[in-house]
Amino acid sequence: MTSPHPDTWMRVTPKGLFCEPAGVYIDPSRAVDRAIISHGHSDHARPGHRAVLATAETLAIMRARMGADRAGGSQQAMALGAPLDINGVTIRLVPAGHVLGSAQVVLEWRGSRIVVSGDYKRAADPTCAGFEPVPCDVFVTEATFALPVFRHPPAAGEIQRLLASIRLFPERCHVIGVYALGKAQRLIALLRQAGWERPIYLHGALIALCELYESLGVPLGPLLPVPPLQKRGKAEAGLAGEIVLAPPSADSTPWSRRLADPVSCAASGWLRVRQRAKMRGIELPLVISDHADWDELLATASDVQAPEVWITHGREDALAYALGTRGIRARALHLVGRGEDEDEALPEAAPEPAPAA
Ligand SMILES: [Zn+2]
Numbered sequence: 616m617t618s619p620h621p622d623t624w625m626r627v628t629p630k631g632l633f634c635e636p637a638g639v640y641i642d643p644s645r646a647v648d649r650a651i652i653s654h655g656h657s658d659h660a661r662p663g664h665r666a667v668l669a670t671a672e673t674l675a676i677m678r679a680r681m682g683a684d685r686a687g688g689s690q691q692a693m694a695l696g697a698p699l700d701i702n703g704v705t706i707r708l709v710p711a712g713h714v715l716g717s718a719q720v721v722l723e724w725r726g727s728r729i730v731v732s733g734d735y736k737r738a739a740d741p742t743c744a745g746f747e748p749v750p751c752d753v754f755v756t757e758a759t760f761a762l763p764v765f766r767h768p769p770a771a772g773e774i775q776r777l778l779a780s781i782r783l784f785p786e787r788c789h790v791i792g793v794y795a796l797g798k799a800q801r802l803i804a805l806l807r808q809a810g811w812e813r814p815i816y817l818h819g820a821l822i823a824l825c826e827l828y829e830s831l832g833v834p835l836g837p838l839l840p841v842p843p844l845q846k847r848g849k850a851e852a853g854l855a856g857e858i859v860l861a862p863p864s865a866d867s868t869p870w871s872r873r874l875a876d877p878v879s880c881a882a883s884g885w886l887r888v889r890q891r892a893k894m895r896g897i898e899l900p901l902v903i904s905d906h907a908d909w910d911e912l913l914a915t916a917s918d919v920q921a922p923e924v925w926i927t928h929g930r931e932d933a934l935a936y937a938l939g940t941r942g943i944r945a946r947a948l949h950l951v952g953r954g955e956d957e958d959e960a961l962p963e964a965a966p967e968p969a970p971a972a
């Protein structure tokens with residue numbers, strides 16, 4: 616018996632990818648009866664599903680962000696690698712290396728295998744399990760950074776640039792704009808790996824998820840809330856020589872007045888394009904991303920040995936073209952509601968289309 620083409624059992628619907636024989640959506644953009652969620656970012660994990668399947672970590676993140684009642688009528692945790700049968704479809708979750716709990720969804724039906732990767736990266740991340748390539752017939756990938764200009768340098772080197780700046784400006788406070796889920800905790804863990812043992816100060820918006828990471832077994836070292844604004848005259852000393860993490864928009868608000876002559880930093884893959892940093896007044900751009908860069912996207916397509924790749928969102932054209940030259944059929948899915956990725960979107964401006972390279 617020849618196995619069915621993935622097209623016949625995985626469909627693109629207005630709510631997202633739908634596995635017909637299992638009756639289950641993957642990362643649906645609207646509330647559905649039954650959903651598998653790859654990870655906790657808000658463009659993948661939406662509230663209001665009747666039943667949710669995900670890793671225990673992703674379920675905990677969803678509850679923390681949406682409240683238990685909106686995180687799914689029923690929640691079923693799946694251990695990584697453990698197969699689950701739904702109407703003859705075998706489903707497994709495999710690490711995606713993106714944020715804590717992130718998983719690729721491996722689906723198998725009548726000898727045909729589809730891997731839906733969610734978001735992923737290949738670089739090591741001390742806060743989550745590393746990406747595991749799974750050979751498949753169709754690999755479903757993101758394409759956030761699918762242009763040759765996007766090559767992320769090693770994160771450890773970017774952390775060294777930050778530490779050098781702190782040594783150079785001991786009288787100033789370094790404020791790093793980061794998103795609350797994933798980037799904040801990875802940055803803290805990378806700083807600890809680099810030997811930074813001092814307390815790291817957090818904007819209130821980042822505290823809950825850092826505490827959740829710690830409760831799920833990811834040690835982050837001493838963390839403190841940024842102290843409230845002091846009386847005039849005392850404010851100058853505000854956290855000089857220290858590191859503060861805040862949401863990307865916070866450093867242009869009155870909130871930052873409590874800090875000593877802050878150095879505005881941000882951590883994002885988009886900052887590889889210097890113009891973007893300049894436009895947003897970022898003095899110290901750190902090119903650190905939780906998404907695959909151009910080389911990782913191409914290497915992964917080859918590692919999973921899929922004759923066909925479906926692209927969910929991002930720079931579909933460039934990736935489809937590059938895969939085509941390597942003999943891999945590529946198809947853009949144009950999924951609704953993606954590409955607003957909270958972990959990589961920079962404030963104030965959406966990424967404008969860059970010229971094809
Ligand atoms: Zn994500």
Ligand SMILES: [Zn+2]
Binds near residue numbers: 656659734954
């Ligand atoms: Zn995403």
